[in-house]
Amino acid sequence: MNLNFLYHFGRYLLMIRTAIARPERFAMYWRETMRQMNDIGVGSLVIVALIAVFIGAVTAVQFAYQLQDSFVPKYYIGYIVRDSTIIELAPTITCLVLAGKVGSNIAAEIGGMRQKEHIDAMEIMGVNTAAYLIMPKVIAAVIVIPLLVCIAAFVSILGGYLASVPGGLITDAEYIRGLRSFFVEYNVFMMIVKAVVFAYILTTVSAYQGYYVKGGSIELGQASTQAVVYSDILILLADYIIALILTS
Amino acid sequence: MIRTEQIFKSFDDTDVLKGITTSFEKGKTNLIIGRSGAGKTVLLKLLVGLLEPTSGAIWYDDINFCELNKKQRRAIRMEVGMLFQGSALFDSMTVEENIRFPLDMFTKKTRKEKLNRVNYCLERVNLEGSNHKYPSEISGGMQKRVGIARSIVLEPRYLFCDEPNSGLDPKTSMVIDELIRSITIENDITTVINTHDMNSVMEIGDNIALLYQGELAWQGNKDEVLNSDNKILDEFIFASPFLQRLRDAALNNNVSIKPDK
Known part of the structure; x- marks a missing residue:
């Protein structure tokens, strides 16, 4: 089990080392990065906004419920x-x-590219496939995902407003007062750091699962599932480590 | 010219190739033939560096390919074209984008120069006007031809073809064979074809290497195939009862079934 982990971790590091290389043609990498930015960023905007609005709404409603019959001021909901x-x-x-x-x-x-021999075809052409297929995705993700996270934060706060103010849980002025109270800029920095680290984790771990896939469609499905599972676990682990480091 | 010296390849405890020493000559269509599981695809993958030999050496002219690092190999690969069994065309790109991909990646040609080169390659494989079709919109034979066009777009010195006739009807197979052969002669390149198509063997086999259970069982050319007394070659070439009857009829009636030179 431990050796298996070390094997995968070593191969992951080798893949990343190979991927960090001078592009054969900068324009091709630029085009691919732009395409990935569009796919990851624009393509995920709706789902991210949808989830964020409900997260904000649920947080506001739950906290309003906790504050019932307490001495904590209601504007704390916004905060x-x-x-x-x-x-x-x-x-x-x-x-x-x-x-x-x-x-x-x-x-x-x-x-899919591995299984259909597209990666072999590129390798034989002389393309550094680890670099061409992985780096544009990583670069696109570490730029676009923090932006998505900022949008998510804004929409979530808006969701909290929509759930609490029109429903009469809190007044408009109280919610705005809560939003303006005890603001620490460092928290935004922490959010950006987390977004960048998580973006790196989810792209490289997923790319690793795809790049070394073997077998057929069942194995491809397993690789896809493992990409999500391992990314989620590592994101949560990184979340804990970042929290420890940045709040100590 | 490509040479292999005592190539051994094992997967876990299974020896797939056992000391293959052979050469593939420039300006000729070099065929690797053999039954399924004989080690043909493994040998081809070793030649292009997709697999590493357990031991032995592969020489591209005077360069030992096995001793090169990744960067040096990429330089050699710029001179290599390969046609895959399944064509390996990028399915989200059009025919033109597929053929242009190596030009975009490795050359500083202008857009117009690239388009001219793509159109020349398409013309060469008789697919003029197919620029904007997707691989899924064309037949298997056309996909092979697009694969050939992509593999020659950078004017390679070495061309590798993995089962170029698989899944094609006999007529289309002949067209593909003839195309590969004419490109080989025209550009004076070293072409290595992995096949078990008998028609290819008899028509374009300038230099044939027969693999049997991971060993080189016979080497010669298409003219020598019919005169050889090698039992393994005989069993492979005349495996079908139809070909056996044809050979017997030809022998009984003193008729030559050798291909035209």
Whole structure:
């Protein structure tokens, strides 16, 4: 079990080392990165916004329920929605969802290319396939996913507003006051750090699963599933480590 | 010219290739033939570096390919074209984009120069005007021809073809064979074809290597095939009762079934 882990970890590091190389033709890598930015960013916008609005709404409603008959001021609802969203929910939930959507897609795309001999064909042409197939995805993800996370945080706070103000849980002024209270800029930095790290994890782990896939469609399905499972586990582990480091 | 020296290849405890020493000559269509499981595909993959030999050497002219690092190998691969059994065309790209891919990746040609080269290659494989079709919109034979066009677009010195006739009807197979042969002669390149198509053996086999259970069982050319007393070759070539009857009839009636030179 341990040796198996070391085998995969070593092969993962070798893949990353090979992928970090000077592009054969910069324009081709640029084009591929742009395509990936569109696929990952624009392609995930709706699902990310949809999830974020409900996360904000549920956080607001749940916290309003906790505050019933308590001495804690109601404007704290806005404060809690903002901080829980920025520090934890926006980066983590968004990236867990993206691991499912983007990660499985990356594993299936690269794995399909491996099985259909597209990767062999590129290798024989002289293309560094690890670099061409993986780096544009990683670069696109570490740029676009933090932007998605920022959008998710904004939409989540909006969701909290929509769930609490029109429903009469809290007034408009109270919610806005909560949003403006005790704001710490460092939390936004923490959110961005998490988004970048999670983006790196979900793309490279998924690419690894696809790049080394063997067998047929069943194995490709397994690789796709493993990409999501391992990405999710590593994202949660990284979340804990980042929290420890950045809050110590 | 490509040479192999005492190539051994094992997977776990199974020896797939056992000391293959042979050569593939420039300007000729070199065939690797043998029954399924004889080690043909493994040998071809070793030649292009998709697999590493357990021991032995592969020489591209004076360069030992096995001793090169990844970067040096990429330089050699710029001079290699390969046609895959399943064509391996990028299915999200059009025919033109598929053929243009190596040009986009490795040359500084202008857009117009690239298009001219793509159109020349398409014309060469008789597929003019198919630029904007997707691989899924064309037949298997056409896909093979697009694969050939892509493999020659960078004017390679070495061309490898893995079962170019598999899944094709006899007439289309002959067209593909003739195309590969004419490209080989025209460009004076070293072509290595992995096949078990008897028609290919008899029509374009300038240099034939027969593999049997991982060993080189026979080597010669298409003219020597019919005169050989090698039992393994005889069993392979005349495996079908139809060909056996044809040979017997030809012998009984003193008729030559040798291909035209």
